[in-house]
Amino acid sequence: MNTFKFLVAASLAAMLSPAHAVYTVNIAQNGANVVMTGSGAIDTTGLNLQPGVGTCDGFGRIYQTGFCVGLGDTATYASNALNPPITGFSSGPFVNADAASGAAVYGAGTFIYLPAGYVSNAPINNSSTFTNRTVSQLGLTPGTRQTYTLPSGDTLVFQVAAAPPDIRATAVPTLATSWLAAMAGAIALLGWGRLARRRQGQ
Numbered sequence: 001m002n003t004f005k006f007l008v009a010a011s012l013a014a015m016l017s018p019a020h021a022v023y024t025v026n027i028a029q030n031g032a033n034v035v036m037t038g039s040g041a042i043d044t045t046g047l048n049l050q051p052g053v054g055t056c057d058g059f060g061r062i063y064q065t066g067f068c069v070g071l072g073d074t075a076t077y078a079s080n081a082l083n084p085p086i087t088g089f090s091s092g093p094f095v096n097a098d099a100a101s102g103a104a105v106y107g108a109g110t111f112i113y114l115p116a117g118y119v120s121n122a123p124i125n126n127s128s129t130f131t132n133r134t135v136s137q138l139g140l141t142p143g144t145r146q147t148y149t150l151p152s153g154d155t156l157v158f159q160v161a162a163a164p165p166d167i168r169a170t171a172v173p174t175l176a177t178s179w180l181a182a183m184a185g186a187i188a189l190l191g192w193g194r195l196a197r198r199r200q201g202q
Contacts, residue, residue, distance in 0.1 A: 051075065062139070065086050067086070069126050076113070079111050083148065083150075086108060091139040142161060
């Protein structure tokens with residue numbers, strides 16, 4: 001009975017405890033382009049948000065100590081927000097995206113920049129596309145994952161998709177090659193039959 005009460009109490013505590021939100025940025029090769037997609041929510045508890053523009057050059061960017069995903073610029077920011085600070089995010093040069101959608105989110109060092117009027121825990125969906133680029137050209141390593149924690153306990157997760165498998169073309173028999181193979185088999189059978197009859201006649 002005591003065990004039952006304990007399990008019920010533990011279940012209720014788990015249900016009533018606040019769930020931490022996660023904002024995830026997935027980066028993947030999509031044909032000739034690289035697409036950076038952000039989704040999730042951010043709990044701003046503990047952030048000392050101040051008005052200030054984070055410039056994303058319109059469509060987003062990636063560089064060694066930061067990223068920006070989404071359309072336009074951000075309007076509010078907080079310092080000492082990300083732990084650990086973003087360092088070595090990319091080993092490549094500063095690269096701007098060529099197209100974007102959704103309100104921008106910008107992270108740089110320990111700073112986080114959010115859209116104008118962002119309400120804590122509101123859903124965020126955005127993306128930036130780097131045209132005619134590869135993941136390696138952006139200085140990113142396929143299959144890597146980085147996690148940064150906010151004062152609220154929320155996390156920002158950055159994932160670079162693993163490289164697609166190397167699917168090499170395999171030879172597919174054509175009608176002509178299939179016909180030739182069938183003919184060769186038939187000739188071989190005829191030759192074997194004639195040889196067998198000759199041996200029987202001896």
